[in-house]
Amino acid sequence: MFTIKDLVSIALTYLAAHIVVFCLYRVTLHPYAKYPGPFLAKFTSLYGAYHAYHGDIHLDVERCHKKYGKFVRYAPNSLLVDSPEGFHDIYDNLKKVKKAKSYKVHGQGNLIGIQDKAEYAWNKKIFQQGFSDTAIREHEPKVIKEIDTFIEKLSENETPEKNGNNWTNPKNMALWCNWLTTDVVSKVVFTTSWDLMTSSANRGVTECFKTIVRLVGILHYWPHQPTHEIGSLILLPHLAWSVKDLMKYSKEVMASSKAARIEDPSIKDVFGFFSSVKDPNTGELALTPDSVRRNTANFIIAGSDTTASSIAATFFYLSHNPTAYAKVAQEVRSAFPSVASIRAGPTLNNCVYLRAAINESLRMSPVAPQPLWREAEEGGCLVDGELIPAGLKVASGIFSLHHNEELFPDSYKYDIERWIIDPKKDEEKEKERIKEMSKSYAPFSAGPRQCIAKNFALMELMLTMANVFVRLDFEKVGTLGEGRKGMGEGREREGEFQMKSYFTSYMEGPMIRFKTREV
Numbered sequence: 001m002f003t004i005k006d007l008v009s010i011a012l013t014y015l016a017a018h019i020v021v022f023c024l025y026r027v028t029l030h031p032y033a034k035y036p037g038p039f040l041a042k043f044t045s046l047y048g049a050y051h052a053y054h055g056d057i058h059l060d061v062e063r064c065h066k067k068y069g070k071f072v073r074y075a076p077n078s079l080l081v082d083s084p085e086g087f088h089d090i091y092d093n094l095k096k097v098k099k100a101k102s103y104k105v106h107g108q109g110n111l112i113g114i115q116d117k118a119e120y121a122w123n124k125k126i127f128q129q130g131f132s133d134t135a136i137r138e139h140e141p142k143v144i145k146e147i148d149t150f151i152e153k154l155s156e157n158e159t160p161e162k163n164g165n166n167w168t169n170p171k172n173m174a175l176w177c178n179w180l181t182t183d184v185v186s187k188v189v190f191t192t193s194w195d196l197m198t199s200s201a202n203r204g205v206t207e208c209f210k211t212i213v214r215l216v217g218i219l220h221y222w223p224h225q226p227t228h229e230i231g232s233l234i235l236l237p238h239l240a241w242s243v244k245d246l247m248k249y250s251k252e253v254m255a256s257s258k259a260a261r262i263e264d265p266s267i268k269d270v271f272g273f274f275s276s277v278k279d280p281n282t283g284e285l286a287l288t289p290d291s292v293r294r295n296t297a298n299f300i301i302a303g304s305d306t307t308a309s310s311i312a313a314t315f316f317y318l319s320h321n322p323t324a325y326a327k328v329a330q331e332v333r334s335a336f337p338s339v340a341s342i343r344a345g346p347t348l349n350n351c352v353y354l355r356a357a358i359n360e361s362l363r364m365s366p367v368a369p370q371p372l373w374r375e376a377e378e379g380g381c382l383v384d385g386e387l388i389p390a391g392l393k394v395a396s397g398i399f400s401l402h403h404n405e406e407l408f409p410d411s412y413k414y415d416i417e418r419w420i421i422d423p424k425k426d427e428e429k430e431k432e433r434i435k436e437m438s439k440s441y442a443p444f445s446a447g448p449r450q451c452i453a454k455n456f457a458l459m460e461l462m463l464t465m466a467n468v469f470v471r472l473d474f475e476k477v478g479t480l481g482e483g484r485k486g487m488g489e490g491r492e493r494e495g496e497f498q499m500k501s502y503f504t505s506y507m508e509g510p511m512i513r514f515k516t517r518e519v
């Protein structure tokens with residue numbers, strides 16, 4: 001007869017044997033056993049979770065490639081590949097590759113997380129209409145109105161007695177850009193917004209979004225996906241609160257959007273479109289109210305911190321690089337004789353230095369710096385010559401791709417000229433060089449699952465910076481956001497904007513002061 005003590009010791013022995021066999025399998029017979037990588041990562045995805053928690057995963061991925069080479073096993077079932085060929089094999093290939101199961105952490109029914117291809121194709125057809133060229137043209141006046149408020153607020157001089165020469169007091173651009181882009185995207189999606197630029201009452205929204213993307217970034221590495229919700233409540237309660245707050249914020253803004261639409265039925269916005277779009281096959285509403293709610297909330301998060309970090313990075317790098325600043329200023333100010341003339345269109349598109357400055361800022365500081373995990377379909381897929389077996393994960397880090405020295409020589413240097421045709425060189429060769437380089441430039445990712453709102457985001461970025469240059473001068477104050485000695489591996493390069501790599505990136509600063517120009 002077994003005693004309870006015997007039963008417990010049998011159970012513990014069984015468990016220990018199971019763990020030993022499991023670990024031995026992972027380092028011997030597992031298909032990824034042949035690839036090098038950090039020791040802990042061979043056994044558990046918590047290695048990646050640790051770096052996602054600390055927001056330094058982009059630097060760790062880069063460090064791992066330097067140490068272990070092109071292929072790195074970053075979790076038991078996850079392989080990183082650092083080459084342009086590998087990047088395109090993964091992200092251009094919707095036949096053999098799909099989003100990894102870990103995308104479920106973005107929430108049921110969210111476009112970004114849909115794995116099934118037929119379901120994705122059906123949803124994308126609907127959602128991309130919200131950001132089609134026609135829709136973008138309709139959004140433009142709302143964007144411009146918010147940019148006007150942004151410029152007004154940046155021009156405010158709260159302490160004129162302290163600031164000589166008409167310079168304003170310094171503004172923390174990470175915050176101001178977040179308030180701008182959250183106001184823009186909520187106006188475009190819901191017609192109403194939290195008015196973050198003009199009122200401090202709801203600025204908690206930005207902290208909530210930041211916490212959500214941090215949580216999501218960590219949960220992509222949760223070892224047992226079905227338990228991620230309960231696990232995060234137990235182990236990460238200081239981050240998990242954000243989910244409840246997000247629901248609260250999105251319900252509030254949706255309610256006021258509905259009220260506005262009742263008052264004025266002619267209102268056109270993305271939410272109204274999603275709520276009323278019909279399935280062409282059945283004539284029924286295409287999206288359930290729950291799907292509309294989840295996706296519109298997701299669009300606000302996806303569209304705010306990404307664009308905010310991109311604008312903040314552009315402020316950072318232009319304020320640190322006077323020659324680039326002067327070229328952009330000269331170009332934009334001669335292209336647009338008045339504020340009213342700043343519109344999306346050929347004149348804005350022809351501002352090649354402005355576009356180069358934005359490109360280079362997004363190259364240095366890509367806003368999706370975590371590996372975007374994909375999973376091989378049945379039959380597996382080839383990535384840079386290596387066979388990825390079905391069900392296993394594979395990804396490339398955009399930060400590492402953008403710092404490939406062969407493609408982007410002197411890759412930590414902010415150099416807008418790399419995007420411009422050098423008149424002293426052969427024009428055709430220069431065009432070819434830029435074309436080749438652009439293939440490895442992917443701040444919006446690449447292929448069929450790249451950013452759905454890329455053109456909208458670029459319009460917002462170009463319009464914002466064009467307005468800033470026409471209406472203001474700006475310069476940096478202090479060093480907030482900059483790399484410096486003692487900040488740790490990968491964070492010591494002066495002149496480089498430091499970011500926290502959550503699912504999307506978060507920055508601090510730069511502190512910028514402004515002077516109004518006569519236009």
Ligand code: HEM
Pocket residue numbers: 111112113185299300302303304306307310367368372443444445448449450451452453454456457458
């Ligand atoms: C500079 C600004 C932006 C950047 C750099 C950016 C970047 C990205 C990237 C890299 C992805 C791929 C994510 C993945 O594979 O997991 C993505 C997807 C997405 N983005 Fe953006 N984004 C920006 C702005 C926006 C805006 C303004 C919106 C909406 C208002 C938006 C909505 C989305 C959505 C819905 C997806 C999911 C698409 C899918 O899974 O097919 N993004 N974005």
